[in-house]
Amino acid sequence: MNARRHLALTAAFALIALALPARAQAPSLADAAGSYSIATSSRIHFSIGQTGGGGIAGNFAKFSGKFRIDGGNVSRSSVEFTLFPESVKARERRIENFLRSSAVFDTDNYQTVTFRSTRVTQTGPSSANIEGALTARGKTRKERFAVTLTDWDKRSISFTIRGSIRRAPYGMDVGTPIYSNVVEFDMDIKGLRR
Numbered sequence: 338m339n340a341r342r343h344l345a346l347t348a349a350f351a352l353i354a355l356a357l358p359a360r361a362q363a364p365s366l367a368d369a370a371g372s373y374s375i376a377t378s379s380r381i382h383f384s385i386g387q388t389g390g391g392g393i394a395g396n397f398a399k400f401s402g403k404f405r406i407d408g409g410n411v412s413r414s415s416v417e418f419t420l421f422p423e424s425v426k427a428r429e430r431r432i433e434n435f436l437r438s439s440a441v442f443d444t445d446n447y448q449t450v451t452f453r454s455t456r457v458t459q460t461g462p463s464s465a466n467i468e469g470a471l472t473a474r475g476k477t478r479k480e481r482f483a484v485t486l487t488d489w490d491k492r493s494i495s496f497t498i499r500g501s502i503r504r505a506p507y508g509m510d511v512g513t514p515i516y517s518n519v520v521e522f523d524m525d526i527k528g529l530r531r
Contacts, residue, residue, distance in 0.1 A: 386516070451472045
């Protein structure tokens with residue numbers, strides 16, 4: 338290949354690279370700064386293991402919340418979240434009814450589960466640990482979730498959130514030790530800019 342053609346190709350590739358959007362790089366919490374409302378298209382999934390395999394798995398259809406990412410100092414960010422346990426969905430109606438009963442969520446007396454952040458610790462450009470007060474069945478405890486930013490644009494943002502919560506401190510330890518005392522949460526949260 339002659340030098341002139343090589344130079345022309347190099348220049349063309351350089352122009353293409355400059356034209357690519359900045360979002361081609363990994364998402365950054367600082368870049369996604371702003372205030373957001375949690376979208377109903379989010380997914381709140383949970384699972385509880387069982388001795389010998391199987392277990393209980395499901396999700397929640399109704400929730401609300403908001404969060405703010407402080408681009409200048411991610412540790413000043415905040416999250417507020419409300420879950421409505423009456424909306425729990427599982428493989429079978431009898432499991433849903435059991436989860437709503439006084440043995441577990443007791444939805445007749447406690448209509449919501451809430452989480453309010455108290456500390457945000459950035460663990461990487463696109464990840465953080467969020468600690469906060471979780472209140473369920475009238476009991477409040479400190480819990481922690483790992484959050485990873487997966488996508489964002491000018492109007493919306495997406496995260497994966499993982500966390501493990503022990504049931505017993507909230508008075509929901511029915512079925513242990515056959516069923517694990519630990520509930521694993523696997524959430525895909527979408528936020529819409531406010």
